[in-house]
Amino acid sequence: MVTDNFLSTLNSLGELEQWCKNNLNIPTNENEAFVVSYKILYDNEEYEDDEDVEENDGNRFRIFISSIRLLNIISMSSYVCSDATYQLVWQDCPVLIVGTTDLNKAFHPFDLAICSNEKTKDFEFIFNCIQIGLKKNKDLLKPTALICDAADAIKNVFGNSYNQIMCWAHMKRNVENRISHINDKDIAKEILEDIEMLQLCNSTIIFQLASTLSSNIVSNWSIERDASSINVKLFVTEPTISLKLWTSSCRWATSTKDITCIPNDSSKQYYIPARDLQSITQVNLDKYENKNEQLLINSKNHLIFGNYLSKHVVGMAIRLKYCKPPAAAKTVPIGEKRKRGRPTMVKPALPVQ
Structure with missing residues (x-):
């Protein structure tokens, strides 16, 4: 022109x-x-x-x-x-x-x-x-x-x-800007591919059904997290401690292990001996510190940063009186055997010589 x-x-x-x-x-x-x-x-x-x-x-x-x-x-x-x-x-x-x-x-x-x-x-x-x-x-x-x-x-x-x-170009750029905040890049890629497949749908009826389905899924997710809903899925801000973990933590807290505390300016570090040891020597502490490990407390079955909590962490909180375990965690497990007959009420008198 x-x-x-x-x-x-x-x-x-x-x-x-x-x-x-x-x-x-x-x-x-x-x-x-x-x-x-x-x-x-x-x-x-x-x-x-x-x-x-x-x-x-x-x-x-x-x-x-x-x-x-x-x-x-x-x-x-x-x-x-x-x-x-x-x-x-x-x-x-x-x-x-x-x-x-x-x-x-x-x-x-x-x-x-x-x-x-x-x-x-x-x-x-x-x-x-x-x-x-x-x-x-x-x-x-x-x-x-x-x-x-x-x-x-x-x-x-x-x-x-x-x-x-x-306009598909405008829409795709906006979607890419949104999903760029998703840490899992594989999930972000799958979301974009699903949207691209929906965009290529040449049937208005199928497109509307897919759009309605997506809206219903999001709506159901939201309803499930409504505080007034039955079986509400609340967003947990603190890890939940099960009764099994409470029980094992109580037993560990009553053990006779010698726990060493080393305080510094901002925190305290507690060193717990392994299962077969009752105490930690200064030589073991020095050897441990020289390794410069970041994970201070671990156990054979649990890692703090893997499952957030272990019996050692909860047990230390019980020892330091930071928390109080439920009564059900302190009961004697059912199934322990005792001697037959009526239990003795008084001790026998000393035999007279």
């Missing part, structure tokens, strides 16, 4: 308005650009609504430029793609593009629109200009769907008159 280089030298709204008036006539050359329509509002004019008011400057303008050949493409399309780009600007104002795609997935623009903003009124002006251009070309735009990002300024122009399709 051929444009006048004079547009790049404009310095005022008055010059811009005069340029638009000079380029309103439809050219005979199908590839020559012309101004389909324009609208310029000066700061001393009344605005139609609040959207026509600029916060920093009352001057507003909207210009729609196209060509006969590009307008002919509009009549052959049933999908309209629209977006604003800051990769191409004029006087720091975004260029608003409307176009379509063919069956080879190639993009074909309809126009080059320059607006001082990118609100609903600006996109409404652009779509009205398309209809004006088609009337000049004796055609009519009959789109079945609008393809755009999630910007309300674009979607509000069409309202519910047409189907609205989210």
Whole structure:
């Protein structure tokens, strides 16, 4: 599309308005650009609504430029793609593009629109200009769907008159930004692959069923974690100590092992002897410290950082009176045998010599 280089030298709204008036006539050359329509509002004019008011400057303008050949493409399309780009600007104002795609997935623009903003009124002006251009070309735009990002300024122009399709490139970038926070990269990859498969679904019914299923799954997850629900799944902020762990911890706490405490400025380190030892010598402590191990307490069956708690940790808390075990953990296990007959109530008297 051929444009006048004079547009790049404009310095005022008055010059811009005069340029638009000079380029309103439809050219005979199908590839020559012309101004389909324009609208310029000066700061001393009344605005139609609040959207026509600029916060920093009352001057507003909207210009729609196209060509006969590009307008002919509009009549052959049933999908309209629209977006604003800051990769191409004029006087720091975004260029608003409307176009379509063919069956080879190639993009074909309809126009080059320059607006001082990118609100609903600006996109409404652009779509009205398309209809004006088609009337000049004796055609009519009959789109079945609008393809755009999630910007309300674009979607509000069409309202519910047409189907609205989210631009896949915008949607995928937003999903990738979200799942980048997932630590497990394999899960993040699977989520993205599932969404891509859903996007490729060519059946509206299947797509709606999958969308409903996904929404129901998320809703059920949320209901399960509602505090008022039966069998609620609460988010646990502290590890749960089972009765079995309480019982083994109580037995360990009553053992006669000699536990050594080495305090420092900010904490205390407790050293516990192994199963076959009743005490720890200073030689063993020095040997242990020289290894510079980070895991200070371990056992044969449990690791603190693996299962969060072991009988040693809970047992030390019981010894230091940081916690009180439940009564059920302190009872004598059922099944221990005792001697037959009635237990002796008193000790026999010393035999008299």
